[in-house]
Amino acid sequence: MPKAIIAPSVLACDFANLQAEATRMVKNGADWLHLDVMDGHFVPNITMGAPIIKCLRPCTEAFFDCHMMVADPARWVEDIAQAGGNMYTFHIEATKDPVSVIHLIHKHGMKAGVALKPGTPVEAALGDVAELADMILIMTVEPGFGGQKYKEECVAKALTLRQRYPHLDIEVDGGLALDTIDSSAQAGANVIVAGTSLFGAPNPHEVITTFRNKVNEAQKQWIQ
Ligand SMILES: O=C(CO)[C@@H](O)[C@H](O)COP(=O)(O)O
Numbered sequence: 001m002p003k004a005i006i007a008p009s010v011l012a013c014d015f016a017n018l019q020a021e022a023t024r025m026v027k028n029g030a031d032w033l034h035l036d037v038m039d040g041h042f043v044p045n046i047t048m049g050a051p052i053i054k055c056l057r058p059c060t061e062a063f064f065d066c067h068m069m070v071a072d073p074a075r076w077v078e079d080i081a082q083a084g085g086n087m088y089t090f091h092i093e094a095t096k097d098p099v100s101v102i103h104l105i106h107k108h109g110m111k112a113g114v115a116l117k118p119g120t121p122v123e124a125a126l127g128d129v130a131e132l133a134d135m136i137l138i139m140t141v142e143p144g145f146g147g148q149k150y151k152e153e154c155v156a157k158a159l160t161l162r163q164r165y166p167h168l169d170i171e172v173d174g175g176l177a178l179d180t181i182d183s184s185a186q187a188g189a190n191v192i193v194a195g196t197s198l199f200g201a202p203n204p205h206e207v208i209t210t211f212r213n214k215v216n217e218a219q220k221q222w223i224q
Pocket residue numbers: 009011012034036067141142143144145146147148173174175176193194195196197
């Protein structure tokens with residue numbers, strides 16, 4: 001069964017101390033670090049790109065989960081691979097040919113993730129995309145900003161995917177916190193991204209442990 005993976009989004013950290021903030025989350029039990037790359041075109045915000053990821057790479061051995069909110073997903077694959085990205089998750093809305101982008105990502109030695117905005121139906125990812133991708137990301141907020149309200153209605157897409165693809169990594173991202181995790185865990189999501197609720201927590205270890213326990217408990221129902 002897919003295991004729980006907790007991925008703090010550094011978008012909510014103190015960027016003046018990125019190295020310390022990233023390693024603080026790893027010490028508190030994070031499995032991955034979620035790095036939100038925004039280009040100011042696909043979303044109305046600009047964050048970081050390959051140069052910052054490259055600087056962070058020697059600071060930690062954590063798996064870098066790169067969430068690419070960019071208008072041209074193929075364009076940045078080589079740069080992110082060279083910077084040390086491990087997962088390259090692009091938005092299906094940004095390309096007419098997601099299968100080619102998945103192949104390109106694999107060719108560069110990274111895992112391939114495919115993200116769906118709240119308004120994108122899950123059918124867009126069924127079939128070839130879900131079968132070739134290593135992970136599907138269900139956005140539970142509109143991409144572009146941290147600290148938004150969780151859209152619970154989006155988790156129905158995670159449930160559809162989990163029922164069809166019992167071994168697929170399914171990530172949820174946006175507004176995940178102690179009071180919203182249950183619906184995502186119950187729907188079968190196993191990769192939990194959280195920014196505000198982890199970087200703002202007095203005890204992030206406790207929150208990470210709670211997320212992990214809830215996901216692992218919920219995943220048991222999918223064992224056939
Ligand atoms: O991709 C995004 C936003 O576009 C996310 O990764 C957010 O950074 C998550 O932040 P919180 O909603 O957990 O504060």
